């Protein structure tokens with residue numbers, strides 16, 4: 378029996394994130410303690426944000442902040458709170474030398490120049506849904522730095538390309554709070570046990586259904602899409618597929634990952650390069666899609682093969698069940 382199988386058989390039901398990381402680390406000798414610590418830091422920030430979100434209606438942190446982010450989008454108060462919480466958790470953890478956040482134009486240097494990793498993140502995606510109690514999420518992408526340890530990280534550390542990600546994941550603040558991530562092998566989901574304050578393994582080795590009958594797209598943009606996209610959507614309707622779009626990428630992606638389906642944010646006249654950001658939305662979800670057997674395309678090729686040129690660049694995205702993505706991007 379392989380050591381990995383033995384490890385799996387040893388896994389008790391309800392294994393905590395810490396125990397899972399420890400077992401995974403021993404199963405994959407190249408995994409390092411620093412990456413494990415980094416994942417713990419992300420989980421801690423997720424628990425803190427979960428607490429803030431759950432009381433948003435009760436204390437004055439819901440609603441707009443009256444400011445705009447680097448994208449020119451109205452920031453919600455919780456966007457700011459989530460950004461601060463993540464930056465603080467990653468700074469205090471000591472493993473990360475720099476962060477690229479949707480909420481900040483420039484790289485955030487943590488002061489840990491000895492840190493081996495950099496993190497690109499959307500601290501709170503879909504935050505406009507906070508006031509109406511719709512699921513929202515954090516998306517993160519982890520790279521090993523390429524600039525010399527001990528020096529200040531540069532944008533070069535973030536522009537390595539999607540296939541250089543060593544880990545990626547999201548935290549979904551929904552009817553339950555889940556952490557879903559991959560360190561390059563399979564994709565695993567952990568549900569937060571609020572009573573224990575522990576993420577417990579609840580979805581081991583998530584596999585993307587090869588196909589499905591759910592499509593997630595903003596139909597309001599229909600007449601702004603390319604004809605090929607319009608034809609694909611028309612076909613989905615002819616086949617009687619279900620339209621499910623909650624305006625929160627992580628929520629739509631997660632449902633499609635478990636049930637089978639496709640999420641599309643094609644280029645539009647308003648966003649000719651697409652709306653979603655490559656480094657901290659498209660790449661991490663494409664990483665998870667491919668590691669679970671799904672696909673992610675920009676309409677011309679794999680998202681993970683796109684060569685990045687700037688930190689906040691955008692991309693069209695078709696992501697989810699492999700057969701559905703192949704059909705959607707067929708010329």
Ligand code: P6P
Nearest residue numbers: 502503504595624625626627652
């Ligand atoms: P639209 C939220 O702003 C987001 O980035 C994703 O979470 C969501 O899927 C999409 O944009 C919604 O955009 O243009 O359909 O409102």
